[in-house]
Amino acid sequence: MSFQFQEVFPAERTAAINVAIETAFGGAKLEDVNLLTGGLSTAPVYKLTVDNRPYVMKLDVLHVAATVDLSEKVALAAQAGIAPALLYRNVESGITISDFVENKPIRSIFTGEVLADRLAGAVKKIHAVPYTIPGDDLKATIDHILTGFRQTNILSGEIPDECLRRYAEVREIYPWQDTDKVFSHNDLNPSNILCDGQDIWVIDWNTAFVNDRYVDLAGVANFFIHMPEQEAVFLKAYFGDELDEYKKARFYVMRQISRIIYALMMLHLAAKAKPADYKHDQDVAGVLLRDVGPAIGAGKLSLATYEGQFMYGKALMHEAVQQMRTARFEASLAMLKG
Template identity: 25%
Template sequence: MSTTDFDTLPPTLRDAARAALADVIGAAPVDAVAPVSGGMTAARLFRIDAGGHQYLLRLEGTVSPLQRLGFEPLESPLRNPHQYVSLRIAAEAGIAPRLHYVNEASRVVVMDFVRRQPLSTYPGGLPALTRALGELLARLQETPTFPYFVRYPDMVGRLWAHVGRTGLFAPGVLDRYSEHFERIRAAYVWDDAHSVSSHNDSIPPNILFDGARLWMVDWESAYRNDPLADIAIVSGSIARTPELEQILLRAWLGGAPDDALRARLKLVRALTRLFYAGVVLSASATTQRTAPDTDVAAPALAELEHALRSGRLKRGTPVFYHVCGKVLLAAFLSDGLGPGFDLSV
């Protein structure tokens, strides 16, 4: 292995990576090492070619204050202490790629590398993709239940409170969103005893199509949750029409949804939109602003897409995250279309 491949890693993480590879491949030579884009994850990802096999080496990044929000104890080295347990369960069920090595102490994982094909190439198009996702989430929810971590509305609330403390917006500008969140929290009723295994970040970048089937990756946020959490995220990012939502729900349920479930889905989808608004607005707060924003007006989706195509707006920048946060806030209030959640590439 070239010594330059891991030169940017802290020494302890570099040693842990080499120990993981030695455990998996032994003395076999490494033929190639290539960095892999990881979306918004803080993890460092590398594709390792060795012995005629391709592996994904995943190294957890530095935990930021944002990643610690809502998690106890604060000195924990993980933003979610149950992610590796959840990953093991998902891999054993064939929902996550096969695991070869997990070290929770060093935060290093080696798994099969899955070569990503565009979701747009899924045979049968969006209807077939949506049906397959509903079936995949049903399989996930049938696994042994992931450990408990935190109630989803509390997670959303703590993240939203963090956004309010960043100074991104002038005092009072976010009040109507906070008030709407409190109304939703009051209307949201859930018995935690009926929680199920949940990925909790089932956005398009975390769904892999290998040309034959779907996989779910990036289990950093996985823990037991409301069964509608992943469904709400998929309905807001992929199944974004009434027809596709119906396909998703029928594939997940194995039958037709009733009005009560649809009403709950609307509540949970609002929570997921506020959560992702909090994530991207927190990302936009990483740069210094001259003054707090007094305007939360969001561009239409067509305008946002045109700005991206023309280069006036570039993905992955603080300005991009700030604009997407506003679009998600508008969708949070209206239950209209948001930008999807492919916000990282």
């Protein structure tokens, strides 16, 4: 690796990076390096160009990499054909090098029910990965997130109060202890779902572990599945002949749980990013997901900023409350309770 590129990387990791690049590419010339941005992960990710071909190098946080083999999940997902091909992995250094996916907006490649079908297929690939290490208890994790939200005092009022009150009811009914769990990505937001024009690829596997299958299903649906016809295709493509009313009910309830989780996480980030002496706008009723989502997609709002995080958090919370007021939600809760 030439000196000009060494200056791009953290000095304390240069030696390990040299080994990784030499092992992955041998004598091939490293032509360019760019730091990739846009995600919320603290792990630096670089685009490498070697012999006119792009690759991705990720540097996981060293103290995490030393205790958990994060690369094992990436390797298994790559073998399953759902993560980009892996060229190099080293547990001690926390470095992985993978193929780079020239991403095309997935909604421009697949639309409507075809998109629903392809996304269901991608989730099935993830859930078939033979990884067996469980993560933290889901209910306890949400309790922890709720505690953090309450401590921030960032948002109060009728809708936040109703959201937490309705979630308390869900908390007592949802079958958290169901032992039917699968390897789950746990953060299937659009920035982690790539499309090369033909196939769907999933990246950023740090938060993946064995979990409730409905977490991934609900996460994907909340970002991509918006019409009843799409939902029907999505669930049928995933469950096949095993689809029944119980599964539909559990899926719908988890969609609201997922919205609440993302809302609280966004609001927590906003609380940390809030400008000094800036008073939060407590209005939630006037913030709609159908307005905020497209604004983020168009680049008018950024999730890397206080304003974007705060608006998105409020929009998700409002949407969850609207859905939890419906007859379908009440019927779904009754189905789970029964």
